[in-house]
Amino acid sequence: MSTEARGLLTLSELTREELQGLVARSGELFRDRTAHDRPLHDKVIGVLFAKTSTRTRTAFTSGIVRLGGFPVTYGPNDLQTATGESLKDTGRIFGSMLDALVARTSGPLDDLREMAGAGRLPVINAMAAEEHPTQGVCDLATMLMEFGSLEDISVLYLGEGNNTASALAHGISHIPRCHITFATPSGYGLDPQVLEDAAKRAAESGGTVREVHDTDDLPGHVNVVYTTRWQTTGTVKTDLDWRERFRPFHIDEQFLRRWPDAKFMHDLPAHRGEEVSGAVLDGPRSIAWKQAEMKLTSAMAVLEWVASGNTPQTQRS
Incomplete structure (x- = not known):
């Protein structure tokens, strides 16, 4: 503390x-x-x-x-x-x-x-x-309630490496044998120091924290697919074409079929049609509304x- x-x-x-x-x-x-x-x-x-x-x-x-x-x-x-x-x-x-x-x-x-x-x-x-540390506590609590244990959980995060992503990296790195992959557009990843510190802490207890920039490099099995809105609260992107760089990280029903047993999470607010489709956000695999209540x-x-x-x-x- x-x-x-x-x-x-x-x-x-x-x-x-x-x-x-x-x-x-x-x-x-x-x-x-x-x-x-x-x-x-x-x-x-x-x-x-x-x-x-x-x-x-x-x-x-x-x-x-x-x-x-x-x-x-x-x-x-x-x-x-x-x-x-x-x-x-x-x-x-x-x-x-x-x-x-x-x-x-x-x-x-x-x-x-x-x-x-x-x-x-x-x-x-x-x-x-x-x-956003209290969001991280909320996210882990939601996963614990859904799965009964946090150990051996695998999480895929897609989108910007923002303050929610940093909280997830630090939080998950504390959990034994917990794994998270951050899939972000190149140039929009997590702070390198956050990644380094979280990866080191995770490795000490058998977990992993890693970042990729290509949707071909995503893990074959995950328990949770997580995203946030692409325009983080209070920030403005200087790249006028930034949405095109984020487009491959959009989550719709077809994308989610790659992990048929995974639950979907979102820290909200959501922009339906950008980072996630309405069918996924409001669908049967979404626990985003329980997450919000948490x-x-x-x-x-x-x-x-x-x-x-x-x-x-x-x-x-």
């Missing part, structure tokens, strides 16, 4: 036990949203979203209320940072008035780290440019963990 705060900035900083605890706890809360003792009772949690959000913002705001806390919400222009106040000074103020902060900023992960350090404040990264209980699991400051404990343990 990060030493600056008891929050969650990146899955790479978690221990295997912490991550697996969060994942298992997310599933428990999915089955029973009342299976807790209101751990945020009398706690005030800031909810700062400088970018658009439907699922993550609703999940955290609702989760805070369900866990007994009080959310204080901020939009992109609500803070004095819009008039020139530094992140460091803003963090100091947050730390003196809030018990934790959930934040999706328009800047890099270092912005969240700076606020956490200045305010001695637990900060939960609700998506930064580099990584956003709430994975947010609750993270909030509960931050409130306690301890390794996540499932009811079974």
Whole structure:
């Protein structure tokens, strides 16, 4: 866990036990949203979203209320940072008035780290440019519920190597004998350092993390086919022909037949007709809507963990 705060900035900083605890706890809360003792009772949690959000913002705001806390919400222009106040000074103020902060900023992960350090404040990264860690917890929890175990799972991710992909790389690398292939257009892959770190961690427990740029290089067997929308939230591609480079990675029913037993996942929002067809997204093999619902209980699991400051404990343990 990060030493600056008891929050969650990146899955790479978690221990295997912490991550697996969060994942298992997310599933428990999915089955029973009342299976807790209101751990945020009398706690005030800031909810700062400088970018658009439907699922993550609703999940955290609702989760805070369900866990007994009080959310204080901020939009992109609500803070004095819009008039020139530094992140460091803003963090100091947050730390003196809030018990934790959930934040999706328009800047890099270092912005969240700076606020956490200045305010001695637990900060939960609700998506930064580099990584979307709570999405990773949600994704692994959805797979665990679907398959009963994460060990020996094989995942194929298609599309841009964005912040969701980075979270998946870090998350899956913690799971023994878990494998993931990232199929991305050339020039749109994951950060090389993320790939290197995740691949090294995965290899230590018999897993693999790799990246390819040709749909002829895809694995023969996978349990999950995963995609995200091609235009990541808050980003703009400078290449005017970028859609043509992404077209081979479109998932329709014919493409999905290559893996007849695989489930389909998507972090949403989806653009039907671009990264995925409506027939796949809404079809019988899609677990994307269960995945979306898991956003709430994975947010609750993270909030509960931050409130306690301890390794996540499932009811079974």
